[in-house]
Amino acid sequence: MEAFNKNETVLYNLRMLYEQYGYKRFKMSKFEEYDLYLEYKKFLQTENIITFTDLHGKLYALKPDITLSIAKNANPAQPQKLYYKENVYRASKDTKEYKEITQLGLEYIGEIDSYTMAEAVLLAARSLRLISESYILDVSHMGFISGLFEQAGLSDVQQEKLLGFLGKKDTHEMRYCCEQYGVEKEMSEKIVSLCETYGSFEETLPKIKALAVNAKMSDSVKEMEELYSVLSAMGEGEHINLDFSIVNDMSYYNGIIYRGYVRDVPFSVLSGGRYDNLLQKLGKSCQAIGFAVYVDLLELYDKHSREYDVDVLIHYTENDSPATIAKLAEEYISQGKSVKVLGYVPETLKYREKVSVSQKGAEA
Amino acid sequence: MEYLNIALPKGRLGEKVYEMFEKIGYGCPAIKEKNRQLIFENEENKVRYFWSKPSDVSIYVEKGAADIGVVGKDILLEYEPDIYELADLDIGKCRMCVAAKKGFRDNSEKTIKVATKFVNIAKGHYASKGRDIEICKLNGSIEIAPILGMTDVIVDIVETGTTLKENDLEVIETIIPISARLVANKASSKFKSQQINDIRRKLQEVIDND
Numbered sequence: 001m002e003a004f005n006k007n008e009t010v011l012y013n014l015r016m017l018y019e020q021y022g023y024k025r026f027k028m029s030k031f032e033e034y035d036l037y038l039e040y041k042k043f044l045q046t047e048n049i050i051t052f053t054d055l056h057g058k059l060y061a062l063k064p065d066i067t068l069s070i071a072k073n074a075n076p077a078q079p080q081k082l083y084y085k086e087n088v089y090r091a092s093k094d095t096k097e098y099k100e101i102t103q104l105g106l107e108y109i110g111e112i113d114s115y116t117m118a119e120a121v122l123l124a125a126r127s128l129r130l131i132s133e134s135y136i137l138d139v140s141h142m143g144f145i146s147g148l149f150e151q152a153g154l155s156d157v158q159q160e161k162l163l164g165f166l167g168k169k170d171t172h173e174m175r176y177c178c179e180q181y182g183v184e185k186e187m188s189e190k191i192v193s194l195c196e197t198y199g200s201f202e203e204t205l206p207k208i209k210a211l212a213v214n215a216k217m218s219d220s221v222k223e224m225e226e227l228y229s230v231l232s233a234m235g236e237g238e239h240i241n242l243d244f245s246i247v248n249d250m251s252y253y254n255g256i257i258y259r260g261y262v263r264d265v266p267f268s269v270l271s272g273g274r275y276d277n278l279l280q281k282l283g284k285s286c287q288a289i290g291f292a293v294y295v296d297l298l299e300l301y302d303k304h305s306r307e308y309d310v311d312v313l314i315h316y317t318e319n320d321s322p323a324t325i326a327k328l329a330e331e332y333i334s335q336g337k338s339v340k341v342l343g344y345v346p347e348t349l350k351y352r353e354k355v356s357v358s359q360k361g362a363e364a
Numbered sequence: 365m366e367y368l369n370i371a372l373p374k375g376r377l378g379e380k381v382y383e384m385f386e387k388i389g390y391g392c393p394a395i396k397e398k399n400r401q402l403i404f405e406n407e408e409n410k411v412r413y414f415w416s417k418p419s420d421v422s423i424y425v426e427k428g429a430a431d432i433g434v435v436g437k438d439i440l441l442e443y444e445p446d447i448y449e450l451a452d453l454d455i456g457k458c459r460m461c462v463a464a465k466k467g468f469r470d471n472s473e474k475t476i477k478v479a480t481k482f483v484n485i486a487k488g489h490y491a492s493k494g495r496d497i498e499i500c501k502l503n504g505s506i507e508i509a510p511i512l513g514m515t516d517v518i519v520d521i522v523e524t525g526t527t528l529k530e531n532d533l534e535v536i537e538t539i540i541p542i543s544a545r546l547v548a549n550k551a552s553s554k555f556k557s558q559q560i561n562d563i564r565r566k567l568q569e570v571i572d573n574d
Contacts, residue, residue, distance in 0.1 A: 134555070136555065138554065168447070168448055168449045169448040169449065169450060170448075170449040171451075172449070172451070172452040173449075198553075198557065198561075199557075241554070243554075245448070245550075261550075261551045261554045261555070263555055265428075265551060266426075266427055266550075266551045267446075267550070267551060268550070268551065
């Protein structure tokens with residue numbers, strides 16, 4: 001009997017995982033004051049928010065994002081490990097219509113040391129493992145990238161533009177832009193090589209070490225080395241790749257960022273990172289790291305579909321006694337089968353076997 | 365090894381691109397047979413090709429039906445798909461231009477009327493100049509619009525400029541040069557990174573040697 005579809009099973013398993021690691025469920029209201037999103041618009045990467053006025057005339061929004069609300073309510077004096085499962089509302093890029101999306105996420109807010117950071121990334125890898133046997137977690141470091149950009153003397157606007165090209169691995173435009181911005185040749189080759197760096201940590205770490213030109217960059221490399229040593233000790237080494245193309249907004253994300261992929265889903269199903277900068281902007285002196293899983297995508301790209309609607313169709317007529325029917329149904333259920341009890345045989349129903357009550361009764 | 369799905373744009377550009385793929389060892393003889401088949405496979409080197417409308421290539425790639433594809437920069441700029449742009453193939457070269465009737469004088473006091481297939485590009489171009497525009501979206505034969513006085517200018521791709529010349533139109537501004545790009549689905553790039561990298565590297569060699 002298949003009672004649940006893949007995404008329901010995965011949701012359950014993921015929540016179990018987070019509970020096992022001591023993360024507590026955080027339940028939230030669907031609404032948030034619109035002002036919050038106006039101020040931190042860039043964090044959302046969407047401009048389409050469903051708004052409405054409440055009974056006092058104040059402007060509210062249906063949440064397009066959960067992290068922002070968690071960060072807003074964070075208390076620096078109390079470190080928190082929590083997870084959430086909420087619906088968020090965003091406009092689809094293709095159809096320009098609003099969609100309700102189920103988001104499962106995990107956040108740590110408080111002081112971050114090597115262990116807590118590694119735990120937040122490890123749980124991301126473990127989450128992917130629960131979704132599919134074949135998965136890849138791409139890791140990047142915003143500190144490493146911004147360290148390089150700063151050394152090249154690029155302005156914020158220029159950095160943002162280059163980040164866009166890095167996200168597309170567009171070496172061609174990147175080289176052209178560096179030239180336009182007057183970045184010297186050696187430096188611009190380093191920047192362009194960010195696009196081409198992809199692969200296992202073991203292979204790529206020595207390469208990117210050679211790119212480091214200042215303390216910010218070498219600190220970032222050190223952080224990634226530490227992270228990798230934990231993940232490989234936990235058996236995730238072969239699933240972790242270094243990839244600088246998974247960029248996030250620099251004004252909010254500052255350290256490790258990561259994105260997860262599973263086979264047969266053409267989009268990333270998990271995304272997260274360290275966002276101390278967001279908390280600072282919210283006036284909180286603490287650090288944070290977390291990720292979200294896009295469970296809706298799993299259902300959308302789940303190739304498996306049920307072969308049968310039900311295991312046993314129990315067909316009765318008006319001559320059968322209701323008690324006999326009920327007993328027969330329970331008998332099948334106790335064998336671990338699903339039943340559908342009907343007084344007629346629907347044409348479109350797909351069942352493994354059909355049983356008529358009178359016949360079964362006669363056999364007994 | 366898994367099959368690598370490749371989306372190519374129908375037409376002259378696509379045929380040229382296929383030749384490049386053939387040159388680097390990713391040929392698929394079945395593709396040259398003239399029949400009504402839509403998808404072509406080569407069991408030996410595990411490639412699967414299909415032709416699609418040029419503007420749809422980026423959709424097939426973004427949604428993962430194709431792992432890689434070849435598409436004009438104009439389409440990428442217009443639809444901004446979330447995919448990797450791995451190489452400039454240096455073919456299918458043309459320019460995205462603003463054109464108007466010969467002798468057209470841009471009067472900055474007035475809202476300028478623009479006919480185009482590329483709404484996003486046209487909007488972006490004029491927004492960067494702070495110019496107020498009225499867009500008229502057309503799906504083909506854009507050149508007619510200014511001739512009949514429906515719009516002041518057009519924003520369109522110009523290859524040789526012959527069509528413009530024959531209709532007494534001229535380029536008044538080049539927005540951006542266009543060429544064909546090798547694109548890849550982001551997730552596929554993780555799981556089939558070896559195959560995709562190999563193709564990118566070899567194509568780059570072909571381009572550099574030409």
